[in-house]
Amino acid sequence: MERRLMRRQSARRCCSYNTLKAWLPILSWLPKYNLKWLKMDVLAGLTVGLTTVPQALAYAEVAGLPVQFGLYSAFMGGFIYTFLGTSKDVTLGPTAIMSLLCSSVVGGEPHRAVLLSLLCGLIQAVMALLRLGFLLDFISFPVIKGFTCAAAVTIGFGQVKNILGIQGVPQQFFLEVYYTFHKIPEARIGDVVLGLICLALLVTLMFMKSSLTSDSDSTCSMYARKVVWAVATMRNAAVVIAASLIAFSWETYGNHVFTITGKTTRGLPPFRPPPTSDTTANGTVVSFGEIVEDFGGGLAVIPFMGLLESIAIAKAFASQNDYRIDANQELLAIGVTNIMGSFVSAYPVTGSFGRTAVNSQTGVCTPAGGVVTSVIVLLSLAFLMPAFYYIPKASLAAVIICAVAPMVDYRVVAKMWRIRKLDLLPFFVTFLMSFWEVQYGIVGGIAVSGALLLYSMARPHIEVTDHGVLVMELSSGLTFPATEYLSHIIHTRALQVSPPRSVVLDCSHVSVIDYTVISELRDLLRQFKLREVHLIFAGLQPSILKVLLAADLEGLRHNHSMDEALQMESRNLLDD
Structure with a gap:
């Protein structure tokens, strides 16, 4: 009867509204949604959308895919994250790092990139359901920084060939460096001039935005600041549009001065399952298992890096704007986005730091701003793809270089x-x-x-002091890797000297102990008994004392505090 009652209570908890809100965070803010929030979300969504479109096109180049795949990857995240995300600021989509990783794994093959998105999403979603977000804690800050700095250098230098307008440069970094310099004489003047102008404009607008102040209270100055801020925020779109108009004007008169993007697939991507096999250029069919085998370690690295990048961004902006996020729920949001994205020909995506910063600065109030951004991307796919034909590759290269340059944190x-x-x-x-x-x-x-x-x-730190008896203070838990080191210290400092010394082990900082240590302690107690000296444990935590007592160690001596242990050993010395 009690079991049946417990099952009913558990079922009620699983089906409760609070549980539903935990899985669908939209239910927490949607009932409170108001007109003011709508206005701010629309403004933020428009601003981020105008940033997303040129960046998505550029990042597809980094991934080695046709530019439309950047847009295919940029809209699903806004819809999914609105329902499942716990940060009001985060925007999901293609990023420089994920594009580089994708390029290194799929080698610029669209079918494999789409399948990779599905598999990464499944891995991320399963991790979320199993509450495995803690695994990200094992990737240290120096590793993250080393990777992001190297990725920024790799991505940035990889765009130099597009600034120069040279062809036939391999993807592998060291070969890329060699052939880029080797082919400098083949550089196209038009691409070089346009690329440098785009770079100069982007850097100038970026510095203008960072140097804005609010010292003056006049209405004119306030409007001027807003105009500068808006233009600087949408600088990527502004520069790409201007460069495209210049390229279009030259192409119209039959002057092929710039290397342009060229023909792109028009319209929205079809909604269909991702391909589970591939066909090589010579007609050989590659099975699903062979593709997964080719992915290799990328299937572990890409999901982890996607999660790490997005959660780090979410935590940073949650702290800045005074709210909390749920890391495992963020895992689920990214996983579902990648799964659903694979049905619209997307490659793996994650949170974007740059676009999230724009979202936050524009004053977004809820994740619904992502819906507006996604609609802008869909409209671009539906109506603007023919215009993308004239986008110069040098302008996209300038956008990428400016986007990744801040990642090189020397x-x-x-x-x-x-x-x-x-x-x-x-x-x-x-x-x-x-x-x-x-x-x-x-x-x-x-x-x-x-x-x-x-x-x-x-090699835990063990501080040894002499109080008539040797006192050894352990700085951390005792687990099997430290067993041999602890035993060596005790033997050399207490048991192998003449005469042998008693030892008080200060265990006040020890919160973990395992069976290997227990076995070694049993042997040490026997050695101390043979030499007629004592090994005394002081400051044991209740959980550790319970384990030692359960082990039934012969000759075990313990005291609640260090003072008690020293007093007891002093009395033993006097008695001797």
């Missing part, structure tokens, strides 16, 4: 050197290996960070 190296020099090791391992293969850089950095973590576990 100041972080000086900070790590000043605070903890050892953290530079995983940073540089990640940074340097990422130029070889992006996945290897991340895996290598995580491996080095893990090794440093394991070393600190295996």
Whole structure:
């Protein structure tokens, strides 16, 4: 009867409105939605939309895909995140880092990029349902910074060939550097001039926005600031549109001065399941299993990096704007976005720092602003694709270079050197290996960070002082990697000296202990007994004492505090 009652209560909790709100955060803010929020969300959505379209086109180039795939990837996130997201500021879509990772895994093949989106989404959604968000905690800050800095350099330099207008440059970074310099004599003057002008305009507008102040209270100055802010915020769209008009005017008169994007697929993408097989150029059919095998470590790296990037952004803006996010719910939102995106030919997406910053600065009130952004992308796909034919590749390259340049955070190296020099090791391992293969850089950095973590576990700090007896203060938990080190310290400092010394172990900071340590302690107690000295445990936490008592260690002595242990051992010495 009691079990039946408990089952009913559990079923009620699972089907309660609070549980539904936890899975659908839109139910928390939609009942309070008002006209003021609508106005701010529409304004923010329009602003972000005008930023998203040129960036999506540019990031598709980074991914090695036709430019329309950037737009295919840019609209599903706004709809899904409105229902499932817990941050009012985050915008999901293609980003520089995810585009680079996608390029390294799928090699510019659209069918594989779409399938990769489905598989990444499934992995992310399963992680969310299993509440595995804590796994992201094992990727350290130096690894993240090393990767983002290397990615920014790789992406930025990869666009130099488009600024120069040269062709036939391989994707692999070191070969790309060599052939870019080797082919400089083949540079097209039109692309170089236009690319440099676009870069100069973007940098100027970016500095104008950052230098805006609110010192003057006059109406004229206020409107001037708003105009400058609006133009600077939508600088990517403004520069790409201006460059496209220039290219169109030259092309109209038959002068092929610029390298342009060329023909793009017009209209909305069809809603269909992602392909589960592929056909090579010579007609060979590649099965689903073979494609997954080709993805290799990318199937682990891309979902993790997508989650890491988006959750880091969500946490940063939640802290800035004084609200909380649910990391596992964010995992679910990104996972479902990638799953549904694969049905509209999208490649993997995540949260964008730049567009999220624009969203926040424009005053977005709810995730509904993403719906407006998505509608703008859909309208662009439906009506503006023919105009994208004339977008110069040099202008898109300028947009990408300006977007990734702030990611090269050279100041972080000086900070790590000043605070903890050892953290530079995983940073540089990640940074340097990422130029070889992006996945290897991340895996290598995580491996080095893990090794440093394991070393600190295996070599905990043990402070030894002499109070008539040796006092050894343990700074952390006792687990099996530290067993041999603890045993070595006790033997060399207490048991192998003449005469042998008693030891008081200060365990006040020890909150974890395992069976391997228990076995070693049993042997140590026997050694102390043979030499007629004592091993005393002081300051044991209740959970640790319970484990030691359950182990039934022969000769176990323990005291509540260090003072009691020292007094007891002093009395033993006097009695002897």
